Structure formats: C-alpha cells, structure tokens
Amino acid sequence: MRIWGPLAAICLGTFMLLVDVTIVVVALPSMSESLGSSLSQLQWVADGYALAVAAALLGAGMLADLHGRRRVYVAGLIVFALASVACALAPGMGWLIAARLVQGVGAAAMFTTTLSLISTLYSGRRLGLAFGVWAAVASSAASLGPVLGGLLTQALDWRWIFYVNVPFTALALAMTFRFIPRSAPVRQTARRLDVPGVALFALGAGGLVYTLTASHSHGWAAAPTLVPLALALVALAVFVVVQRRTAHPLLDLSLFRRPAFSAAMLTIALGEAAVYGVLPYTSLWLQSVQGLSPVGTGLVVLPHALAAALVAVVSGRWMPRPSPRLGATLGLTLAGLGMGLEGFLGPDSGWPALVGGLALSGVGMGLIFQVAAALALGSVPPERAGMAGGAYSTFEQLGYAFGVAAFGTLAVTTMSRCLNGTVTAPHEAAQTLSGGGADTLLAAAPASRRDALDHTLHAVFASAHNTLALTAAALCLSGAAFTLWLTRSRVRSRAAVRDAVPVRDADAVRDTDAVRDTPGAPGPAGRGTPEYEG
Template sequence: MRIWGPLVAICLGTFMLLVDVTIVLVALPAMSDSLGSSLSQLQWVADGYALAVAAALLGAGMLADLHGRRRMYVGGLIVFAVASVACALSPNMPVLIGSRVVQGLGAAAMFTTTLSLISTLYEGRRLGLAFGAWASVAASASALGPVLGGLLTQALDWRWIFLVNVPVTVLALALTFRHIPRSAPGKRDAARRLDVPGVLLFALGAGGFVYAVTEAHTQGWASAATLVPLGIALAAFAVFVRVQSRGAHPLLDLSMFRRPAFTAAMITISVGEGAVYGILPYTSLWLQSVRHLSPIGAGLVVLPHAVAAALVAVVCGRWLPTPSPRLGASLGLLLAGLGVGAEGFLGPESGWPALVGGLALSGFGMGLVFQVAASLALGSVPPERAGMASGTYSTFEQLGYAFGVAAFGTLAVSAMTGSLEGKVTDASATAGTLSGGGADALLSAAPDALRPGLDHTLHAAFATGHNTLALTAGALCLAGAALVAWSTRRPRDEGPLPARQGAPAGTSRTRAHAPGGTSGHGSS
C-alpha cells in the first residue's frame, strides 16, 4: 500500500475535479427545466467552475510550494465538498453558478498539487507507473463525466451529480491523511510571498474575457456590455505580464516559456481542451433537445471517446515506446482535430450514430495529448518550480475549456441565426432559445399546422450550428498541431533540461517527457 495508497488518494481527487468539469453537460436541460435559465446561464454553470479553477491555479500553486502540498490538497478537498453540497441545494441559477465558482476554487487547490505530489513522492520505475495511472485518470475523467451525469440525472435527480462528491471526498481525505507525508520534499524560499496583485490581475483578465465572449451573442460584439469587459480584460493581462516580468518572486515565471517543450505543452493542452471539450455542451444539447435522447443515452454516446482516451493513456504508458514530444503532441492534436472535425457533417435527420466515429477518433487523440503534455510541462522545469509548472499546465487546460465553451456558444448562436434567417419571424431570438435547449418550447408555442415544418427547420438550424462548431474546432486542432511541430522542430535550442526529482533513471530528454517514463517499464 506504500505505492498505491498515495496514488489512489491523488487520483481520486483528480478524477472527481475533472469529472465535475463535464458531468453537468447532460444535466443542463434538467437544470433548465428545474430552475429556469438562459443560454448564458447554462454556459456559466459550465464555465464558472472551469474559470474559477483557471483563475486560482497559479496562486494555489505558489501557496503549495510555500506551505506544503498536502495541506493545500486537503484544504481543496474540504472546500470542494462543501461547495458541492451548496450546488446540490441551490434554489436558483445565480446560487448554482456562485456555488460552482466556489467549487472551482477548491478544485484549483487540489489540481495544482496532483502532478507535483506525484513527482516528489515517486521515483524511477514507480514514477513512470504513477504518471501512467494519473494520465489514464485524467484522460478518461472529463469524457466519463457525461456518462456519470446521465446515470445520476436519469436515475435520481440532477442534484445528485454534486452530492456524489461527498463520499468520494471523505475517502480521499482518509487516504491522504494516512498515506501522503505531511510535507513533500522540496526547497522553500522564505522570501517568497503570495503574489496577490498577480492573482487579482489574472482573475480579472480571464474572467473579463470569458464574460465578454459569453455575452457577445446576446449583446453584440460592438456593444458596451461586450467591449468594456473585453477592454478591461486585455488591460489586466497586459499589466499582469508587466508585473510578472519585473517581480522578484512572480506568480508565473515567464522564463519557463523560453523552453520550446514547455510552450508546446501549454499550446497542446489548451487547444485540445478548448476544441474537443468546448463543443461538448452543445453536442449534449443537440442529443437531448433535438434528438430527444435521455440523459443516460446522451452520456453513453460520448462513451467511445472516454474509452479511447483511457486506452491510449494506459497502452502508451505501459507497453508502447514513448513518442518524441514533437511527434506525440502533434499527432495527438492531429487525431483530435480529425475526430472532432468528423462530427461536423450532421443533417436535419441525422442521429447519434453520426457522432460515434469522430468521438472515438478524438478520444485517441486526447489520450495522447494527456499522455505527453503533462510530462512535457513538468519535465521542462527544476523541482522547486514543480508547483508553478503544475499550476500553469492546469491553468491553460481549464482556460482552454472555459474559452472554448464561451466562444463556441457565441459561434453557435451566430450560425443558427444565419440558418434561420427568412424562415422564422425573429431569427436571433429563436437561435438563442434553440441553442439553449429550447427546441420543444419553440415547437409548443407554434400553431399546430406549422409545427412539422418548424420542427424540420429547427433540426436543420441546430445541425448547421453544430457543424460550424465541429469544423472550427477541427481546424483549431490542426493549426495547433502544426504550431507545436514548428515550435519543437529544433529541440537542441532548448538546452539541457534541469534535473527533475524522481525522473526515471537513464531516460533521454525526449523519452522522459511522457508520463509513461521509459518504454517497457513494466509494473512495479
């Protein structure tokens, strides 16, 4: 149990916090029916959590480096559990969204410590095994979220997708106290302090940007409601970069981005998350509100993606030679792009089978992305920056998802509006209702004689919107793959990697990047 106890404790928290990114997706229609909501509010149920995780990760990573990773992990588990109960008891959408934000803060404290805990608790072949297990959990958790959400929503109620976190948290806490040391090995600099201005500036920039993009589909890009928060966000990001570049103990060490491997890891994970998982809320809404699948049915449609992602993480981590960073990251994004792009050919009469092949292929790609990107990030920095690197990696992961959900929501409404022009009285309002899962409400409000024609029109409009999202997401992944291949084309310019505590002995600079460690490491 000395090997598996800490790993199970860490992976339980990782699985729970990543599942909660996507577990709400198939429950969105049920939440809307229960509490009443607009498309923007539904977006914020998903984005509020991811954005809070992203905004708090860098600060949590610094606090973990300063005050102990186990302490930060335990605190995050407790906050996460309390906020989950608040989500389950929410009487309206504003309370639910606020509780999701607090839940995201707890998740940030957990997430920022997982990779750094593994890197300090294991070494050699055990480190390879631990990274392989973690990568398998990370690769499958986000994709399994819709399946678990569908099961709980259909069998019990949407509130149980949050209540189920409580017993899992109790188990994770018990294992943490028993198996993870009170203070992880590592040097601590007494002169370092939490960069409060950096935390606030980054949160303001990320929050302002996502808010502007989310509201653009209702307010318009030229409106003050969009331009003002967008301007504030850009200004906050500019000041953040300036402050970080001049600070003695920055929240984000910008010099890490001078290493092509680290930059490639950030591009890989943010583009993959934003493109592949950013369109899943709208896929779920199409499956349930247009094709009338049950919550569990909609979740099971995504299951091939989850299985493929987990399979790649396990097989590549244990039995196959680890690909080079350039090949692994680029190939992962290429497969993800081809897969998600294949989902962009729906017609008015298409059913769920039209998605399965693309979902499976994108799962293979994301399994490889998770396999390579995390270790690229940690393998590029010295051990005393493990918490910062882990926090930065997770920040880019969650920001990619948050920006993807927000941007694709605006793009969906725009595409559906164009498809409905000349076919309905108010194309913009109809597109807003349709994209929020309100197809049945639109049909019930129409005269009986017009319903068959309107039903076909709505099917065609949602298919057009989803196709636009999928093809755009595919193009983003392909562009990301090309950019990663270009940025890592000359790895010798990166210089030797700093020695990383617990790195598998004898691994080369390219073979140590993937969580699997050396090829054919076997089991411990």
C-alpha cells in the same frame, strides 16, 4: 499499497474535480427546467467552474510550494465538498453559479498539487506509469462526466451530481492522510503569495470569458461587451508587466522559452477548447433535437472515454520519454480528425453519425493528456514543479472555459443566420435553440407549422454543430502544425537552458546538473534526465 496507495488518493481527487467539469453537461436541460435559465446562465454553470479553477490555479500552486502540497490538497478537498453541498441546495441559478465558482477554487487547490505530488513521490519507470494512470483518469473523467451525470439525473435528480461528491471526498481525505506523506514547503527566503498577480490574472481571464458569453446576447459593438473586453486586456497586459518585474512571480514567463513547455501548454489548451468546448452543444443536440435521455446521451459519449483512457495508459507505459514532436503533434492531429468526422450531420442524422468521430478524438485526447502533463513537469527544474503543474492545469481549464464560451457565440451566430427569414425573431430563437429549447419553440408555433418547424430546427442545429466541429478540427490541425514548427530543434544544449533560466534560478540549474541520470526516468529535468525539447 506503498506504490498504489498515494496514486489512488491523488487520482480519486483528480477524477472528482474533472468529472465536475463535464458532469453538468447532460443535466443542463433539467437545471433549466427546474430553476429557469437563459443560455448565458447555463454557460456560466459549465464555464464558471472551469474559469474559477483556471483563475485560482497559479495562486494555489504557489501556496502549495510555500506551505506544503499535501496541506493544500487537503484544504482543496474540504472546500470542494462544502461547495458541492451548496450547489446541490441551490434555490436559483444565481446561487448555483456562485457555488460553482467556490467549488472551482477548491478544485484548483486539488488540481495544482496532483502533478507535483506525483513528480515527487515517483521516479524512474514508476513515474512514467504514474503519469499514464493519472492521464487515463484525467481523460476518462472528462468523458465519463456526461455518463455519470445522465445516470444520476435520470435516476434521481440533477442535484445528486453534486451530492455524490461528498462521500468520495471523505474517502479521498482518508486515503490522503493514510498514504501521502506530509510534504515540506519549498523554502525560499522572503517569498510570499503574489496577490496582485492572482487578482490581475483572475480579472483578465474572467473578463475574456464574460466577453465571449455576453457577445451573443448584446453583440460585439455594444458597451456590455466592449467594456469587459477592454478591462480584461488591460488586466492581462499589467499582469505580464508585473510578472516580468517581481522577484517571485506567480508564473515565471521565462519557462515559455523552453519549446517543450510551450508545446505542452499549447497542446492541452487547444485540445480542451476544441474537443470539450464543443461537447456541451453535442449533448444539447442529442437531447433537445434527437430526443435521447441523459443516460443515452452519456452512452453515446462513452466510446470517447474508453478510447482516451486506454490510449493514456498505453502511451504512459510504452512512451516513458514523450516527445512533443511525436506525442503532442500526433495527439492534436487525431483529435482534429475526430472532430472533423463529427462535422457532417444532416437534418435526418442520428446519434450513430457521431460515434466514429468521438472515438477518434478520444484517442487523440488520451495521448494529449499523457504527453502534455509529462512534458510540462519534465521540462522544468524540480523547484518549479508546483508552478509548472499549476500552469498546465490553468491552460487546460482556460482552454475548456474559452472553448465553451467561444463555441456558444459561434453556435448562436450560425443558428441566427440559418433561422433568418424562417421565424420572426431569429436571434432570440437561436438563443433558445442553442440552450436546448427546441421543445419550447415547437410549443409556441401553430399546430399546422410544427412539423415543418421541427424539420427546420433539426437542420439548423445540425448545421450549427457542423460549423462548431469543423472549426474545432481546424484549430487542432493548426495547433499540430504549429507544435511541429515549435519543436523543430530536437534537444537544446545545457548552456541554452541556463540562458533561459532567470538569474535567481542559476544555482538550481547547477544543482540539477550535478544529479546523476536515472536510467529510463521520464521525470523532471531536475532528476538529471535531458530536457524535453523535442
């Protein structure tokens, strides 16, 4: 248990927090029926959690470096459990969205410490295996969320998708205290939490997601869209300036000079945005148009989860030193081809039309999770492990949040255009349909027109889903080409690495040069292995 105990404790927390990203997907129609909601509110139930995770990750990573990773991980578990209970007790959508935001803050404290804990607890080939197991859990969790959500929603009630977190959190806490040793803080003189950086990043990221969500309700030219967009862009610009000038930044921007690090961030963000950003609308198509149950919807997605988990484990075992040129490029390419296969639905298509594409995109995502995580940690010195892990997790959750919001806007726009001339208020009908309200539109139509309208809605939703899937495919394939270009130089020299590290880290780089290579070690460059630059 000395080997598997810590990994089980870490992976249990990872599984819970990532399951909660997508577990709500199949429960959205039930939530809407129970609490009453608009499409924007449903998006915030899914998006608010991911956005809170992304906004808090960098700050949580710095706290973990300052106060100890196990301590921050435990605090995150406790906040996550309490917020889950608040979600389950929500009397309305406002309460639920607020509780999801708090739940995301707890998840951020858990998520930002998982990779750095693994990188400090394991070395050599065990580190490669640990990354593979972690990646399998991460990729399967996001995919199994709809399955578990469907089972709980159909057998009990949508509130149980949150209640179920409590016993698993208790188990994770017990295992953490039992198997994970207390970690010492990374002691750096006069280093404090970058509060302005945390606030500016949260404001910028939140403003952009809000802009995307509001755009399909108000239009891009309206003040409710343009004002938050302007504020978000200003906040992000100031964030960059502050990070470049502060002595102890929340995110050291010089890390992006390392091609492997940049490739890792690009790969995980695009993969999450393209594959999992479309998944909520796939779920709505399966339930509201195809009439599948929540469990049936989850089972349709199951091939994706199984493929992702299997590939993550195999790649972690057989590719201990992942190459961004091979792993990241291949992962994005397979994910893009899988999404492309999902983009050819017709009015009479059923769920079998999606299975092949879901499985292939699962293969791509399994590779992406394993490779991107190892590259993010392996391309930085050990004292930057917390920051690198936080950056990886931030880009992952931002990718999902932006994907859901952007594809929601695209779905409404496409449906509105297809419904123009068919219904009296195409934009309002598009918002209802994209929110899973096909039955509502049919019930409001005269009985003599329902059969024709039903066929129209099938065609409109299929057309919108095709647009989303093909757009996602184009994003993945473009990202694969850019990653291939970015990593065109295979390995950079140590002198180049020193040039890329700020003066304040020069001593750390000299220290890592003195460490002897660990044979077969896939771990961080600080352990003496070559930089993962291609």
